[in-house]
Amino acid sequence: MKFELPVLPYAKDALQPAISEQTLEFHHGKHLLAYINKLNELVEGTRFKGETLEAMIRSADGAIFNNASQTWNHIFYFETFSPKGGGEPKGVLAEAISKKWGSFEKFRQEFSDAAVSLFGSGWVWLVESRDRSLSIINESNAGNPLREGHIPLLTFDVWEHAYYLDVQNRRADHIKGLWNIIDWNIVAGRVIKD
Ligand SMILES: [Fe+2]
Structure with missing residues (x-):
């Protein structure tokens, strides 16, 4: 069976202005x-x-x-995205983030900094490990944390093709907008279940 392009779960103009x-x-x-x-x-x-x-x-x-x-x-x-996204996670995921970073705001800052400073092309990830702890991981190029046995919860694509048409070289501006379209229910649904 061949892999096929999945249909997006929203209209192509639904994520504006975060993604055009x-x-x-x-x-x-x-x-x-x-x-x-x-x-x-x-x-x-x-x-x-x-x-x-x-x-x-x-x-x-x-x-x-x-x-x-x-x-x-x-x-x-x-x-991960939805036109109704944004805000903060609730429940178990919110607790795990607070436990690791102290607050959602601190997590967001650290994740954004990792995305902005990743050199070249790649992906920044929030992952859960088998011991249920959370981490932020940078991967270059096509890197994926599944390879190291982590469970991916959230990722930002920092390849230039993800934002160049919208904000040219201003990656930080693009990253700022992505927080407004994250569907935290979807991210929470990826957390390891008992
Ligand atoms: Fe991409």
Whole structure:
């Protein structure tokens, strides 16, 4: 079975001004589609044909890893947002964030700083470890924390293609806007259940 471009759970203009319709058209409709098409091409005739994206992220290297991981990362990233997003998490996730960072505001600052200062292209992640502790992790290029056994809860894409059409080189301005479209119910749903 071939991987296909998932339909976005919101209209392409629904996340404005945090992410413009034009950026979504390119980022989802062209960049993500290109990773998916490339991956379908690459796995033909290899042991990865028919495998899940997660299996490829854990054990592939080179181009198959890059395209599988970029596919997974983008789907996860786009699924996190909602035009009704923003605010702060509640419940278990809010408690875990307070336990680690003292307050949601401190967590947000540290996550934003990590995203702004990540050198080059990559992803910043909030992850949960098996011991239920939370961490912020920077990954370069197509990096994905599943590879180190962490559970991804939230990610920001800091490749320039995620924001250049909207704010050119002002990555910090883009990061600021993303907090207004995070659907914390979706993020909370990713926390490890008993
Ligand atoms: Fe991207």
